[in-house]
Amino acid sequence: MPKRRAPGHGPSSGAPLPPLLFFPKAPFFREDLGNIRQISCKRGCLSAVRTDGTVVVWVGAEKGGDPQSHPRSPRRIKLKKNVKVNSVDCETSHLLILSSEGKLSEHSVDFQNVKSQPRLLKELGDKQMVQIACGDHHSMALSKGGQLFSWGQNDYGQLGLGGEMTSSREPQRVQALDGIPLAHIAAGGSHSLAVSLSGSVYSWGKNAFGQLGLGHTEDKYFPTYVNALEHKKTVFISCGGEHTAILTKDGLVCTFGAGCYGQLGHNSTCNEVFPRFVAELFSVRVSEVACGRWHTLVYVEDLWKVYAFGSGSQGQLGSGRTCNQLIPLPVDLTEKGRKSKQEGSASEEKIKVIAGDNQSILLFLKKKNSYASINQTLARIEEEEIDKWISDSDPNCWRNKRQDIRLIFSSVACINGSFLNKSQDEHFRTSQEASGINMSAVLLFSDKIAKNPKVCTEVTNAVKKLVRSQYYPATSPEALRVFLILSVILRKQDHLSDWLLLRLAQIIMDLETEDRQTLESLWSSLDIPFFKDLVDIYQRLSSDEISFIIEEMRNSEMVDNYWDAPFLILQVLYEVNSRTGFKIQEKNFYVPEVKYLLHFPIDNLQQVFTEAPCILDMEAKILLHDLNRRVLHCMFSWLDSPNVQLLVRRQYLVQDTWVFLRNMQVCQFLLFLQVCFIGEPGFDVGGPSQEFFTILGRELCAPEAQIFQLFEESHLIWFSSQVPSEEDVHFLIGNIFGMALYNKKIAAFPFPLALFKKMLNVPLTLEDLKELSPTEGRCLQAVLDEQYDDILESMMLDFTVLKEEGGSKVSVELKKNGANIAVTKYNRKEYVDAYVNYVFNDSVKEQFKNFLDGFLRGCQTKKWKVFLPTELRLVLLGHTNYNWEQLEKNALYDGYEKSDETIKNFWAVFHDLPEEKKKDFLAFLTGTNCIPGKGMERFVFTIVESRKEDPDKWYPSACTCFRYLRLPRYSNQDVLREMFLFALEHYEKFGLS
Missing domain, CATH: 3.30.2410.10 (Hect, E3 ligase catalytic domain)
Known part of the structure; x- marks a missing residue:
């Protein structure tokens, strides 16, 4: 399909082409520059890079003046022999020159002369730079290894280093963006922006006009994520003096910041604190955008058109007038000296737009021109390169590949920029719910390098260097991808890989809470096979650690140096698995060897088992609980009796029990219980006490006791909202429950799973209500499932629930003014959640609190918390699956x-x-x-x-x-x-x- 062209502006026929157009007219471009590689135009200085590797610089006659006003003769700067210039940029006081080898030089500019001796920025060491950007008084540089450096003035936080320093002469690493694979950087007057490979935009510095796009005008001293640009597929950014423009992959332009001259293109002179799409450009696909100090240029390649808007006081809009433009209007290229040419050559040429202070430059380039290589990005693994890594046998070629491997796998940003899921632009949707990584590609890469020991060794050694460094990732899903990628690449079972995985596990556990939560969200988004592989890795590492500890103890050695991180990672993965509805079975988390260590009094290990109960199967948890209660019992065995004896009469069992419990001291609950039925022979070593709990439970749960509400359909009980005859009855029943668990007895109160979830702070759901009251549960499910508004409306539901009170039912509001809020398709989930919350929480808040307080008094061992709700119910209530x-x-x-x-x-x-x-x-x-x-x-x-x-x-x-x-x-x-x-x-x- 032929490309669209603006009528009268597309090339048709004619003579050879001038290399550029300059608005306003530039008298100093009298000499032939030949093929220009790049141009930078800033305050009082214009510089151009030629293809011969030299730099030509013009400086204005007086400080702050325009270069076209009384221009001095250009100076040529040439680097060392055989070193060519890749790109240049300048600020008020100096010029930056980036060589093709990635070395960065700095030249002072004093408006009288350009010093001929460049200063190599040795502070950057051997790092290879790929991008540079200059503001009015600050500079930034991005390395091939993905690190961003900044230096210069920091009055507004434009360096992204915090507000403590007012300036920095030497480049400093912007640690807040560590690990984020940056694609492009830009500097405005006193603000800075960066965009990642997945389109995440970060801004910092001066924000008086909203040029950071954060919705306010507060300056930011550290890079801040621009939420308003999330998932907009941003691929390029440009900064003006006080405004910013971004370009999306779909060719849309967003602007924000100062709009006093119309430079935002919104047909207004108002400032914009949020990014706003330029509506006038919706009908075209923009290819490039460039911000001058107070104006903006865009280029539409499909139409071969350039649009300009903003300040035109110096003729910089190319319209021949000096008025401002509030909306994008096309620049008439032919009227400004652009000769027409033959139709067939249009596809061979493109335009590069450059916006300066009060200048606009259109650079006409052959499409095969190397300008595209100027803005390089960080190193990363490209799919087409992987096979070359493995198959290349040429020693010279291998040397280069080894350097690439070492650079990529010793850099978190480079790793995070690799293996992007580019299918249907999925990586642009990166968030806490999606990593943007093609995990299948990671697995394929891992399998391929495993077949080449040389490549595999280089990768592993590079990762070793990485994990030994102090890595503190930015709070971003993109910065945390590394943990997903490396877990797959290092899953091969050898000593070094296992050590690296253990070190990664420790780094994960040391992450800030917010970063850990983000990583957990990424884990939860993994497909089941990859999630199970991750669990298998840390289950195996945990098993190996326990085997190591057992071996050490067999050799009678003290065990004080071991990794607890794999156990803790397994627990985190277990919790992720639980929140996602159990992708894989619980048994995948068990570490069978752990039961061999439970008998050894290693305090720090006991703590690990408590913090990571998922590694324990049911038998191990019961053993851990039993050992813990025995330890507590031994602490108080010095009392008159190692046991506490309860004397009760069968016919007054409940009354005698309450009297006994009310008179017990706290320390007595740490002794083992012995029960004696008065008037009956026998000594309790387990039997009478179990019968005591059985009979007591039967009497307390009887309807005539009026303590619990019995649900006839499920045959389960729940706390009654009615006030009991004895105020402390729920506290005493909690005592009974705690004592039963502490004494390894069954207290078969027919409670639903909801009780044990509440005891362990696990959120309750509609499924819990379905167990307790199936009919109510089905009705609420029907409300959630109803597809037709009229049927839902006919139910006449509101945010109230009926409560039993004094023999009659009264209405209770589930939220403020709930009686006047109808249940609709839009709020029904809120209604159901509120209903469930009322039944299990709000209506019995005091009763449950008393019950739990009593339970904690009756069972003072903390190890009961290692049980899951289902396991705790099984231990306390037993089960009836007879065989x-x-x-x-x-x-x-x-x-x-x-x-x-x-x-x-x-x-x-x-x-x-x-x-x-x-x-x-x-x-x-x-x-x-x-x-x-x-x-x-x-x-x-x-x-x-x-x-x-x-x-x-x-x-x-x-x-x-x-x-x-x-x-x-x-x-x-x-x-x-x-x-x-x-x-x-x-x-x-x-x-x-």
């Missing part, structure tokens, strides 16, 4: 063999029992019909031969603490069944010892 065949498999025998007739008869009788009688058997054997948290697979009991002399006077009996069942040698199943059933019905008499 009677497994029970038989686990049985042990004392005095019997499995093949004995009595044993066969016993199991025949047992399996023939009704389900409820089988549950009674568990209660007969243990004091509760709930299965402990470890499950039926680990439920073991022993059948012991009874030594009664008179078998006819024998009844089956159990020792609950040791799970013994005594049986005589009967072979008749009928007799065994009769005796057995009688014992189950009267197990209080026979089951406890």
Whole structure:
């Protein structure tokens, strides 16, 4: 398709072309400059780079004057032999010259002379610069390694180094942008901007007119992210004296800052503190934009047109007039000496626009001109280069590639600028929810270099240099990509790579909270295979660390030097996994070897296990909790008795318990509980206390107790919003719960999972209400799912809920003025969240607080927090997933063999029992019909031969603490069944010892 051209302005035919047009007319361009590579035009100084590698400089006759006013003869500056100039830029006092080798020289400008001896900026060391930018009194330079340097005056913070220093003669690294892969930098009068490869824009310095685009006029002393330009696909920036323009990949132009001369192009002289698109340019695709001090130029390559707007006092708009223009208007190129030429050559040429103080320069270049190489960016991995890295055998070529590898992989910015997901411009959408990285490309690169040991070694050594440096990334998703990329590249299992991963893990854990949260968001955006690989890496590293600790202890060595970071990273990944709805199963986080260390009193390791409970499976968590309670118990074993004894009467069980708890001292809760039922023989080593919790729970949860609200549909209970008859009843029930956990007993109160989530500060959702009250949950889900407004409207819902009070129901508002706020498609999610919050939080705030306070008094070990909500419920309430065949498999025998007739008869009788009688058997054997948290697979009991002399006077009996069942040698199943059933019905008499 032919390119569009402005009528009358496109080339058609004619003579050879002049190299440039200058507005206003420049008398000093009398000599032939030949092929110009670049031009810089600033206050009182104009410089041009020629293709022969020299620089030509004109300086105004007097300080602050325009170069075209009484111009002096040009001076030519040439660097050392065989060193060519890449680009130049200047400020009020000096000229910067960047060589093709990336070396930066500084030349003083005093308006009387350009000193011939350049000063090489040795402070930059051997760093290769790729871009330079000068403001009025400050300068910036971007290195190929991605570091930004600034120097000069800092009155407004334009150096981005903070406000402590007023100026800096030597280049200083702008640490606030460390790790961000910058694509372009620009300097205004006293403000600075930078744009990243993914289009993120940062601004700092003077902001009196809003030229930073931050929505206010406060100066900024550090680079600040321009939120208003997020996801706008910014690819280029230009700064004027007090205004700024940005160019997007789609060819749109945004301007902001001072607008007093119309330089923003919005048909107004107002300032703009937010970036605003230039509406007059919506119909064209802009290729270039350049800001002068008070005017702006844009070039539309498709139309071969240049537009100008802003101050025209010196004729710099090219219109032949000296008035200002408030909107972009095209420049008449032919009227200014631009000869027409043949139609066919239009595609061979392009225009470069340069805006100075009061000048505009149009530089006509062949498209094959090397001007495009002037604004280079940082080094990064290009997909087409990877195969060359691996396949090149030429020693000379390998030398260059090795330098590139070392530069890229020892620079966070270069790594972050590589592997961008350019499919449909995805990397321009980089945010906390999207890394902008093509992780498949990273994986492919890792696999490829793994096949070339030489390349692989260079990459690893470069990363080693990087992680040994003190890296503090900028608070930006782009700066944190490095942790995603390196985790894949270093996943090969060798000693050095593992060490580097461990070091990276430590760096991650040392990040500021905000940066960690950003990284966690990036982790959550990973596809499941990559997320699982990440978990596998740190699970393996954690396992290796524990193996190392075990080996050290076997050698009787003190263990005080180990990495705890992989454990902590696993915990963070686990939390990310939980928030995203469990991408992968919990077992992927377990480190089986950890249970071997729990018995060793290594304080700092115990702390790690508490901070990273995800590495512990259920068995290990129970063991950790048990060990911790034993340690606490030992601390108080010096008291009169190592146990605290509770004497209760069966018929007054609740009353006796409350009296006992109210009189207990805090330290007594650290002792183990023994229960004695008054008037009943037996010594409690586990059985009577378990029965105590079982019976107490049954009585407190009964409807007539009026303590809890019973939900008949789910058979679950929740705190009642009604005021209880005893004010401290919820506190005392919390005591009971805490004591049950501390004493490893089951307190089978039928609470929903919501209770345990609240205890562990896990947010509750509609799913929790569905468990407690299925009908309510389904109704609220229907509100969320309803597609038609009229049906939702017919429900006549508002932000209220009915509450039981004094035997009747009253309406409670879920938010202020809730009775007058109808539920609509736009606020229904808020309504459902508020409803769930009311049921589980607001309506029972005082009750739950008292319960939790009581729980913490009853169970003073902190290790219970290692359990997940589902695990804590399992430990406290047990479960009812019965497997009677497994029970038989686990049985042990004392005095019997499995093949004995009595044993066969016993199991025949047992399996023939009704389900409820089988549950009674568990209660007969243990004091509760709930299965402990470890499950039926680990439920073991022993059948012991009874030594009664008179078998006819024998009844089956159990020792609950040791799970013994005594049986005589009967072979008749009928007799065994009769005796057995009688014992189950009267197990209080026979089951406890």
